[in-house]
Amino acid sequence: MNSRFRSFSPLFLLLLIGGNALAQCDPVFRQPLSQRAANYEINLSLDDQRKTIDATQTIRFTNTSPEPVRELRMYMYLNAFKNTESSFLKGTTHIFGQSFTNRTPDEWGWINIEKIGREGDADLSGNMRYIQLDDGNTGDQSVLEVALDKPVLPGETAVFNLKWRAKMPKTIARAGYSKDFYLFCHWFPQLGVWEENKDGKWDWNCHQFFRTTEFYADFGVYDVHITAADKFVMGASGCLLSEKNNGNGTTTRHYHVEDVIDFAWSVYPHFTVQEDRWKDVYIRLLIAPEHAKLGPRYLHALKFALEYLEKHVGKYPYPSITVVDPPFHGLRSGLMEYPTLITTGTFYGMPENIRITESLVVHEFVHQYFMGMVASNEKEEAWLDEGFVTYFEDRIIDAAYGEKQSKNGNSDTRKAGILWLF
Ligand SMILES: [Zn+2]
Incomplete structure (x- = not known):
């Protein structure tokens, strides 16, 4: 833990009065x-x-x-x-x-x-x-x-x-x-x-x-x-x-x-918005409309990661996480982490058993802990952040979907492994 970031204090989340219950998000x-x-x-x-x-x-x-x-x-x-x-x-x-x-x-x-x-x-x-x-x-x-x-x-x-x-x-x-x-x-x-x-x-x-x-x-x-x-x-x-x-x-x-x-x-004018909550955390998914059917997969994987990390690393202290799923033409902005906002990437019609959608959102979310909270000097020691993140990404995906089938759901879908080029 970097000394510039104090320990995980309990949240004192104030619930806003009125408005959409899902959108309750107090940043103070x-x-x-x-x-x-x-x-x-x-x-x-x-x-x-x-x-x-x-x-x-x-x-x-x-x-x-x-x-x-x-x-x-x-x-x-x-x-x-x-x-x-x-x-x-x-x-x-x-x-x-x-x-x-x-x-x-x-x-x-x-x-x-x-x-x-x-x-x-x-x-x-x-x-x-x-x-x-x-x-x-x-x-x-x-x-x-x-x-x-x-x-x-x-x-x-x-x-x-x-x-x-x-x-x-x-x-x-x-x-x-x-x-x-x-x-x-x-x-x-x-x-x-x-x-x-x-x-x-x-x-x-x-x-x-x-x-x-x-x-x-x-x-x-x-x-x-x-x-x-x-x-x-x-x-x-x-x-x-x-x-x-x-x-x-x-x-x-x-x-x-x-x-x-x-x-x-x-x-983006065409985002559709899918909202969710995990405990005190407001989750906002901005998803390209052609990917909207994949929203529940993003949200399930993200909530599993929140649960896993709270149990094994520490509480996510922020009141929100925003997930940006770019349209295909905007994919060069995808797969990246920023504090309380991550960008992901998927494709229309991604088969359910090929869990690229899930592993990418988990990967970018784990960065909230290492890039975001430990906040080591990535310009001098980039491996610290990516190393820990990749380790926990694999642990979380294994725990969520089973060790032998965490990224490829079954042997049939493994044959479609060409998608793994991404
Ligand atoms: Zn990364």
């Missing part, structure tokens, strides 16, 4: 489960014609170290999809079987901070520079450094206000759009981790974005207002607190989640 912990060193408030609007986001963002950062912090370092992940010079894309021409060398300019993505300043102080945007401490590739803009006019002192909490714009890429890997399906992940300016390094010196741990690296961030509270076209069905980390139709073709939704290391969301 009476006692924080983490140090909450990095907290984010984001207010954004999505222009789905231009595929752009305009956002204002507040970062509330607490310096928990004995040393002053003289600069900020932030992940600017979407710049990995700016062009073929990023360290993420350099040296390859295909990802997930897709060539990205002949893209039109509007299929690339980027993120740009227009203003950043400490509350009440001058704009610091002139102090920004992209740095490339991992590989020296000056074409990479996935880490931004901002020199501070005055340091954040030990024990001090500083509030920074940002104004930024981003353009979503046509999906190469996870983040982006495919037709009118979107996944917003690794999508906002996010602080690295201020920590004591191996030499005993306090410094930022904020690596560039590579194809083989995923998460390393501090725990905190995320409060996010998202404005998007009315047509979209939306899912996000945490709980939906309110929803307001603006009367101009857009709706603003307010989400909140506590003691997590990241925040993700997704929209």
Whole structure:
């Protein structure tokens, strides 16, 4: 257990009065489960014609170290999809079987901070520079450094206000759009981790974005207002607190989640919604309509995983889990984990005895414990997370469906094992 995440305290779930009983989801912990060193408030609007986001963002950062912090370092992940010079894309021409060398300019993505300043102080945007401490590739803009006019002192909490714009890429890997399906992940300016390094010196741990690296961030509270076209069905980390139709073709939704290391969301006009509960956990499945019949299989496997993990590892402390099942054309966003939101993948007509649907949702959910709560440094030790997750995925699937038939239901369906190429 990482010391940045306190022990599994009992939940003090307040039941909301009124509304859909299934949708009861209270994101507020009476006692924080983490140090909450990095907290984010984001207010954004999505222009789905231009595929752009305009956002204002507040970062509330607490310096928990004995040393002053003289600069900020932030992940600017979407710049990995700016062009073929990023360290993420350099040296390859295909990802997930897709060539990205002949893209039109509007299929690339980027993120740009227009203003950043400490509350009440001058704009610091002139102090920004992209740095490339991992590989020296000056074409990479996935880490931004901002020199501070005055340091954040030990024990001090500083509030920074940002104004930024981003353009979503046509999906190469996870983040982006495919037709009118979107996944917003690794999508906002996010602080690295201020920590004591191996030499005993306090410094930022904020690596560039590579194809083989995923998460390393501090725990905190995320409060996010998202404005998007009315047509979209939306899912996000945490709980939906309110929803307001603006009367101009857009709706603003307010989400909140506590003691997590990241925040993700997704929209698609054609999602069907299947809701369920397991004890205090609200389960929301957003499923492509052509997969809707597979919903009960996802939900059964997910609830079995919740039960198994509570018994063998610890209680799932969050009030919700959102499962995003992308349409086939959006599969490049599938099979990934974010705090209290996972993406999966399946195919129309998947035979019942071939349990890819089940094993994938279990795999991504187990990440909630290792990627999400243990939250080890995946940029330096990726195997820690994936190793434990794969182990527990197999244990859970064996326990749910029987050791000899956990992934292939019987010998006949094994002959259809070609599907296992996925
Ligand atoms: Zn995994």
